Amino acid sequence: MDYEALNAEVLALSDSLRSADEATVAAEVQRLTALAAQIPDDFSRMRAMARVAKLPELISGPAVGQSEQYEKATHLVGTAMSADGTTEERIAVAERVASEIAELAAAAPPRESGTILRMNSSVARLIQELREQSQEG
Structure with a gap:
């Protein structure tokens, strides 16, 4: 072995x-x-x-986050996903959210920081999709 x-x-x-x-x-x-x-x-x-x-x-699977940072990051992802406005405005919101999530991950307990940081993958995909839409239109 x-x-x-x-x-x-x-x-x-x-x-x-x-x-x-x-x-x-x-x-x-x-x-x-x-x-x-x-x-x-x-x-x-x-x-x-x-x-x-x-x-x-x-x-x-990983334990559900319990920290204040986890809760805030979860709400931020929802904010990015449900943002209204023009494509450019939605991109700006998503970029701000991604930055805030990275800050929350850095401040989170070690057991949750990676999970919080991975929330940014959804936000990054949203930003990419929005940029592709803006290039098409």
Whole structure:
């Protein structure tokens, strides 16, 4: 067993165990932990152990944000998506929102900052679509 093989198994299980009960998930974590312990390279073994420990989170998905920054970012995305006005005005709103979301992500608790920053992908797609519309018209 090596890290790559174990990681591939963790990824496969993260999909196949989506509706599994806690006992089944715990048994898989225990089994994979035993396999990870057999990896001869210290660094790879520690990476594998950390990866296996994340299996329950991979199955359930990321926790919903609880911070004030998460709540504000969620509302900002809604503001960008529902903005009225000309295409240029809507682009300006979306660009402002993207900037504010980046600031919120920087100020958020570490466990939520990546999730908040990823909210900008929806805003970036909106900006791109609006720019394409303005070029067509």
